[in-house]
Amino acid sequence: MGLRERKKQRTRDALVDAALDLFLTRGYEATTVEQIAAEVDVSARTFFRYFASKEDVALSLTAEEQDMFLAELVTRPKSEPPFTALSQSMRAMLGILRELDEAGTSRILKARRLIHSTPSLLAGGMRLVRENERRLVAEVARRMGVPPDDLQPQFVVSLFVGIGLLCLNGPTEDLGDMARRYEDLLTLAERSLQPGWDLPVRPGTAGAVPPAR
Amino acid sequence: MGLRERKKQRTRDALVDAALDLFLTRGYEATTVEQIAAEVDVSARTFFRYFASKEDVALSLTAEEQDMFLAELVTRPKSEPPFTALSQSMRAMLGILRELDEAGTSRILKARRLIHSTPSLLAGGMRLVRENERRLVAEVARRMGVPPDDLQPQFVVSLFVGIGLLCLNGPTEDLGDMARRYEDLLTLAERSLQPGWDLPVRPGTAGAVPPAR
DNA sequence: CAATTTAATGTCAGTCGATGACAGATGACA
DNA sequence: TGTCATCTGTCATCGACTGACATTAAATTG
Incomplete structure (x- = not known):
């Protein structure tokens, strides 16, 4: 170079x-x-x-994290159910972040504290999350072998992204705290969901969508 | 006046x-x-x-809808489980919107089309949603009789808000289309979740939290 | 109804974020 | 070393937004 x-x-x-x-x-x-x-x-x-803007400099680290997360997802084996693949991608990313040197983790924690104490930056951060959500849906739909406008991959990704956001609501002074909060939320999700909820519905296996009451 | x-x-x-x-x-x-x-x-x-800003005028209608939704939620009977109360609040709000005159619905549909075709407005809209999410969590926690920093009400609201956002991803040319898409998503959610998943966990009823795999 | 108080509006000046145009400086490379 | 592509600073400009002050018009009171 x-x-x-x-x-x-x-x-x-x-x-x-x-x-x-x-x-x-x-x-x-x-x-x-x-x-x-x-x-x-x-x-x-x-x-x-x-x-590109004053906002951009504050969100640049978050944008990089989003890219990392998507990159992790595409490396997951296709045998994993979608939600498992998403969870493992998150664990992998948290692992990478923990391997950073002092300057690196310091920057990331600073950015987090800043964003979550500044409403206009929170808005920008959400824009990044939503843009990435669209890419995640495309990837999950591909893995599930359904068209990207199918509701199921959208639901799976939305649920996962929601957990990721909840993760950021708590204290973010430490990457370890965050990882623990993340595992708590995953446990709660597992307890709340039907086994196999994120597997593709094979036509003919289940009945038709029941009419709305 | x-x-x-x-x-x-x-x-x-x-x-x-x-x-x-x-x-x-x-x-x-x-x-x-x-x-x-x-x-x-x-x-x-x-x-x-x-x-307050150029953005504010574009988001003012959305902000009003958020307030309406919260208002609907507080009128729901406390006997309803949290997720049911949220769903019914949404149905009630969609009903109110449908009773508006031509000028009213026209304004709302215009605002929706505008926001979803303008990235910076989408960011602002997400900020409104997240601010309201905090208020919803407080209300749901109150209904469930748990402290507002408990993970469960946060999870319930997050899941519901995620569905609301997915609802907006589809075509929004017609309030009827939106209501139908909303019901489809609710059906998908019901099929994916354990019965009683949104009821408060009474200590001692269920076993300890299973270890993460 | 007239006088007075109160609130809405217009004008002006100024700050800051952001962009295009042009000129000078500096690393890359033959 | 000299040429070339790129990076950078300066200048001019636009548009979002704000504070200060004067003006106008509605509300209130005697």
């Missing part, structure tokens, strides 16, 4: 770190892009060449 | 209608607040006295 690439990466990382620190100390709205850029000795115009 | 109040309400409605029409024809980003205000013969400054 050339000097140019490394320099760009360093600038990008510096902008993320400076932004997270300023956002957490002075507040998101109270911090201007100019201040972030100044902290890295860069013009505000350059900031916008790295990040 | 005095003349002053009526005049304000008319201005507000006119701003919403003008905004929705301009957003849908020229696009959300391409429409300026100045254009919306001009359409109603009002200064841009006045627009911001009615709506």
Whole structure:
């Protein structure tokens, strides 16, 4: 990798770190892009060449996590039922995050605290989650061998994403806490659902959809 | 109600209608607040006295629906299990929406189409949903007689909200279509869940939480 | 009804986020 | 070393949003 690439990466990382620190100390709205850029000795115009918006810099880590999660899912063996594959993907991702160095985990925890204490960032984060949800549905539908507009994969993914969001509601000071909360929620879900609920319904096996009362 | 109040309400409605029409024809980003205000013969400054932001005017109807839904929930008899109460609240709200006059339903359908074709508005809409989710959890926890940080009411509400969101993914040209899609999803959920899954777990009735596999 | 209080609106000035255009600087590479 | 592609800073501009102040019009009171 050339000097140019490394320099760009360093600038990008510096902008993320400076932004997270300023956002957490002075507040998101109270911090201007100019201040972030100044902290890295860069013009505000350059900031916008790295990040599409002020929001983007705050959500960049979350966006990376979403991509990681989808990548984990496609590596799961096709023999796993969909919900199991989703759960295992999440466990794998949490494992990867725990292998990060101090600087890495610090950045991630900072971003989490920031997002969940800033309503407008929470909105942006939800947009990312929903965009990823669409990709997850496509992948799960593929695994189940049904068209992507089938309700069942949508239901499975929606349920799983809901659990992921609940996971973030609790304290997020520690990745271990989060993993534990996640397992609690999975246990609750397993207890609530019928065995095999996430397996494709083979036509003719079950009766037709009963009429709504 | 005095003349002053009526005049304000008319201005507000006119701003919403003008905004929705301009957003849908020229696009959300391409429409300026100045254009919306001009359409109603009002200064841009006045627009911001009615709506906190350009986004706010697009989401105002959705925000009202959220409030309506919560209001319906608190009227449900306490004998109903939580998920049933949520479902019935949704049915009640859909019923109310269907009783609106032509102008009313037109506004609502316009807002829906707009939001679901504009990523930044989708994000804002999700923020509203999540804020309401917190209030719903509080109410459901109260009904179940458990503390609001208990995982079970959070799980029940999350599952229900997920269904509501899936409902909006489909075509939204018609309130009837939406109601039908909603019933399909409820049927799928009923088939997937254990009987009594949303009843409070009485300590000692069920065994200890089984270990995660 | 006239006087006074109260609230809504318009105008103006200013900040900040974001983008396009152009010129200068700097790493890549023959 | 010299050329080329890319990165960066400066400048100008737009649009969202806010505070301050003056103006207008509804509400209230004597």
